[in-house]
Amino acid sequence: MNLNNIAPAPGANKSAKRVGRGIGSGSGKTSGRGHKGQKSRAGGLHKRGFEGGQMPLQRRLPKVGFVSRNSLCSTEVRLDVLVSINSTVIDLVTLKAAGIVSKNILKVKIINSGNLIVALTIRGLSVTDGAKKVIEAAGGMIKE
Numbered sequence: 190m191n192l193n194n195i196a197p198a199p200g201a202n203k204s205a206k207r208v209g210r211g212i213g214s215g216s217g218k219t220s221g222r223g224h225k226g227q228k229s230r231a232g233g234l235h236k237r238g239f240e241g242g243q244m245p246l247q248r249r250l251p252k253v254g255f256v257s258r259n260s261l262c263s264t265e266v267r268l269d270v271l272v273s274i275n276s277t278v279i280d281l282v283t284l285k286a287a288g289i290v291s292k293n294i295l296k297v298k299i300i301n302s303g304n305l306i307v308a309l310t311i312r313g314l315s316v317t318d319g320a321k322k323v324i325e326a327a328g329g330m331i332k333e
Contacts, residue, residue, distance in 0.1 A: 263296035268320055269303025280312040305329070 208220035222229040238245045266289060271279055274287045281297055284290045290297060299311065301319030308328035316324065316331055324331060 259296075262294060263298070264290055264294050265298050265300050266290065267300055267302035268305045268323060271299070271309060272303075272305065272307060277308065278310045278312060280314065299324075 206216060206221075207214065208216045209218075211217045219229065227233040227235070238247055240246070266284065270289055274283060274289070276283050276287075281290075281294075284297060285292060285294070296315065298315040298317065299320045300317050301323055305323050305327045309324060310329060311324060311331045313333070321331060
C-alpha cells in the first residue's frame, strides 16, 4: 500500500446538497427550510442557552464560589517559620521585615505546625490554642 493508493471507501464522501437552484432540483424556493417561522429566516437562530423565554438554566442556578475580603489582609504563620527569625520578640512589624508576610497584611494568626525550641515572645498576634501550649512549653509568652 502506498500513499497514492489511499482513497475513501465508496459512498463515504457525499457531495453537499445544493439548495435554492430552482423547482426542478427538489430543494428550490424555500431551500428545505419550510414556510415562515424563526428557523426559516436568515440569522434565525436563538442564542446559546435560550429556552424559549423560560428562565434559562444558567440563570436559575445559584452562582458558585466566594473569595473572602478578609483573606486579602490576613494570613496564617506556622511555628516552624518563626524559628528562622533572628528575634525573640515577634510582632507584625518583625514578620514584615523578615519577609514572611506581605506588606498589605493587617492580621496574622500563628498556628501549631512544627516544633519550637526557642523561647519567643509573641506581641499583638492571634495564636491558636495548640500553638499557645507549644510556645509556653518552650518558655515563651504571649502578650495581647
